[in-house]
Amino acid sequence: MGMNLILLTFLSAAPAIDSGKLDYRPKEPQANLPERYQLDKFVIDWTLKPKLSLPSTGIDVFTLTFPSSVKTDHEPNNTVWAEYYRPMGPGPFPGILVLDILGGDQELSRTIARQLAQHHIAVLFVQMAYYGPRRGPDGPRLLTPNLEHTLAAIRQTVLDCRCAVAWLESRPEIDGKRLGILGTSLGSFMSALTAAMEPRLGRVVLLLGGGGLVDAFFEHPKAKPYVGLAETLGLTKDRLRKMIAPVDPITYADLLKKRQMLMIAASRDDIVPPIASKMLWEATGKPKIIWLDATHVGASLYIFEVIAPIVRHFKGE
DSSP: OHHHHHHHHHHHHSOOOEEEEEEEOOSSOOTTSOGGGOOOOEEEEEEEEEEEEETTTTEEEEEEEEEOSSOOSSGGGGEEEEEEEEESSSOOEEEEEEEOOSSSOSHHHHHHHHHHHHTTOEEEEEOOTTSGGGTTTTOOOSSOSOHHHHHHHHHHHHHHHHHHHHHHHHOTTEEEEEEEEEEETHHHHHHHHHHHHOTTOOEEEEESOOSOHHHHHHTOGGGHHHHHHHHHTTOOHHHHHHHHGGGOGGGGHHHHTTSEEEEEEETTOSSSOHHHHHHHHHHTTOOEEEEESSOTTGGGGGHHHHHHHHHHHHHTO
16 A cells, blocks of 8 residues: 555656647748748647656756658658756746767767756757657668758758747747757757758857868868769869758858857867868857867867856857
8 A cells, every 4th residue: 555655646746748739930031041941830749758857956858759840751750859858947948959969879969958957958959850769770861872861851850940949939938039059060060050040049059060061071181082082973072062052051151140159169170170160150250169179079078168158158148
């Protein structure tokens, strides 16, 4: 009887599954946006399930799912998955999206999410197209040699994130005037694209990102063998630049100038050339930038050091 009472008490105290429907509507006219990233109307049929509670750090974590506005042949990819890190208390809190790196076990993004949530910033860690449960055990990846697939996956990620930030804005505990996005490495490129297309996102943090990708990589020492091969196949710099332009953040620099940006770059980055970070920084009006004396992977050692300026940026302090 005692055990049953304890179990009943635990179950009654556990957060309940929540669900609902949200009509997505663009915040502003989209005539100035490229057609591929426009999203006029979409019903976000969402479900929020409790995942775990971290009372010692003051955070509740939930799993959010909703259908993607884009349908693909890979069925698991048609559901958007996200983890919602909600600070305990009534709020209102700033709310941000977090996007992940290319590889790894997603622990870096979860660490960032927990750190920001401890500073009373609500975080929605969104799985990009073909990531995590959206890929499944044997599905395709977001980035593949198939350029058509990659461009479509990037478009889907941007549209999914536009829906995700609308969901975040609808939450009663969120301050809708303090919405933002943070991405690391590949996630930084996706974050820049999303921020350019979604005016709800007033604040942006780009970790280890950049722009002018074709020009930057054509000058990269490690790319020389591939540059020769590309030119042999008829892929000149100009042709590649046109092919990549729809997914290059520098293409949308004028839109990013409307956002409050913070860039964090590595001066010895061996993956994203520092010149790519400088090019995007200059094209977006020279926002605040922090340079780390590190390589691309080595920059992870500075993550706790840069949390403070990131928190200040998202809180508007």
